[in-house]
Amino acid sequence: MSLTALIDYESGNLHSAEKAFQKMAADLGEGTVVVTSDADVVARADRVVLPGDGAFPACAAALRGTGGLYEALVEAVEVKGRPFLGICVGMQLMATWGREYSDTPGLDWVGGQVVPIAPSDPKLKVPHMGWNDLVLGAAHPVFDGIASGDHTYFVHSYHFEVADPALRLAHVDYGGDVTAVIGTGTMLGMQFHPEKSQDVGLRMIRNFLTWTP
Amino acid sequence: MLKTRIIPCLDVADGRVVKGVNFVDLVDAGDPVAAAQAYDAAGADELCFLDIHATHENRGTMFDLVRRTAEQCFIPLTVGGGVRSVADVRALLLAGADKVSFNSAAVADPDVLSRAADQFGSQCIVCAIDAKTVSPGKWEIFTHGGRKPTGIDAVEFAHTAATKGAGEILVTSMDRDGTRAGFNLPLTRAISDAVPIPVIASGGVGTLDHLVDGVTEGGASAVLAASIFHFGDFTIAQAKAHMAAAGIPMRLT
Numbered sequence: 514m515s516l517t518a519l520i521d522y523e524s525g526n527l528h529s530a531e532k533a534f535q536k537m538a539a540d541l542g543e544g545t546v547v548v549t550s551d552a553d554v555v556a557r558a559d560r561v562v563l564p565g566d567g568a569f570p571a572c573a574a575a576l577r578g579t580g581g582l583y584e585a586l587v588e589a590v591e592v593k594g595r596p597f598l599g600i601c602v603g604m605q606l607m608a609t610w611g612r613e614y615s616d617t618p619g620l621d622w623v624g625g626q627v628v629p630i631a632p633s634d635p636k637l638k639v640p641h642m643g644w645n646d647l648v649l650g651a652a653h654p655v656f657d658g659i660a661s662g663d664h665t666y667f668v669h670s671y672h673f674e675v676a677d678p679a680l681r682l683a684h685v686d687y688g689g690d691v692t693a694v695i696g697t698g699t700m701l702g703m704q705f706h707p708e709k710s711q712d713v714g715l716r717m718i719r720n721f722l723t724w725t726p
Numbered sequence: 727m728l729k730t731r732i733i734p735c736l737d738v739a740d741g742r743v744v745k746g747v748n749f750v751d752l753v754d755a756g757d758p759v760a761a762a763q764a765y766d767a768a769g770a771d772e773l774c775f776l777d778i779h780a781t782h783e784n785r786g787t788m789f790d791l792v793r794r795t796a797e798q799c800f801i802p803l804t805v806g807g808g809v810r811s812v813a814d815v816r817a818l819l820l821a822g823a824d825k826v827s828f829n830s831a832a833v834a835d836p837d838v839l840s841r842a843a844d845q846f847g848s849q850c851i852v853c854a855i856d857a858k859t860v861s862p863g864k865w866e867i868f869t870h871g872g873r874k875p876t877g878i879d880a881v882e883f884a885h886t887a888a889t890k891g892a893g894e895i896l897v898t899s900m901d902r903d904g905t906r907a908g909f910n911l912p913l914t915r916a917i918s919d920a921v922p923i924p925v926i927a928s929g930g931v932g933t934l935d936h937l938v939d940g941v942t943e944g945g946a947s948a949v950l951a952a953s954i955f956h957f958g959d960f961t962i963a964q965a966k967a968h969m970a971a972a973g974i975p976m977r978l979t
Binding site for chain 1: 727728729730731766771793796797800801802819820821822823824845846847848849850893894922923924925947948977979
């Protein structure tokens, strides 16, 4: 029985993510999904999900400040190579730097920085909020059953500028390219909320739960 | 390209939908969770629950509704009505709301928006503004369900709310609400032009052209409606097809 840990570092609404992952695990008939702030649970999880809403510095501080969670996360993902999914700010924390309010170091799993969205069209509002259509840039098992043109739900004011274009697996257009999915090795990140993106999002969650990199 | 959102709004009192929802297949049209599921399946882009009594006694009922909806619906849910404090926001987010809407409390103390946004992020803080026309091109905020004038200019307040940290503004025209005469377009446009954040138009939708006008003339990023969907005048799919035919980018499912 595989264990998927959703890390609770007191950042945002975990209920929706928990329910979406549990629904997909139930559909697959395999695996347990838990929301946890216990470093020991993260350390023995088979898959790790880092959700998150809010500001980069606050989220980074919360993650680093909570009873060994940060160390357990790094151990599980960097050392043991457990499949990892970051969602929204959880994805942004994979960057080298966050430039929100102040310069904050991230996990540096995917080189790049998180900077304010600056649409070329001044009429476009920020936050980038709502459904946008994905442009897939690379093949990946998480995109099984997903095609360019499928919509996912975004809500964010900062976006991930990826240093190596090969690690940007999908983007959307919002007065310029906005990174939607990043990935390297056993790590994945989604700027949108798969748990709020109806069938398309649930499909990607399901794909993540069956992904064996 | 970002799509314009259609948001059905359910007025809830004591755990039941107040205006009623006429769906063919709905066994219990008064159950907000069943209605939410039907709208989710019909292709709604977001959902909104408005707790219209919002007494202290029925808060538990609302949390339960939000929790049960979040277990079944995988689209964003905004909850408003009676939200006064950062603690209220936290409780609703924990129950499963994705966004929480302030109304009267933000008018009384705009700093509550800052406190909530600092803790949970602007993306989940909506500021609802209920305004009435007081003279041509001037709109005043009314609170407490439209009964209490405040003397506050709606457009100026929208700007303040955005500055304080609201991530979205929900503009309801009290003159138009329930009339089916269409959104108050000058009000919607004035607020949309005044703030850098998305604006949801609300109040007065009677036809599908009204939805189009809210976007093309009002400048709204999203349109909210209740009656035309609840009473089965139009489906979400019809509304989306109509708006798409008018050249508005829509998520067609």
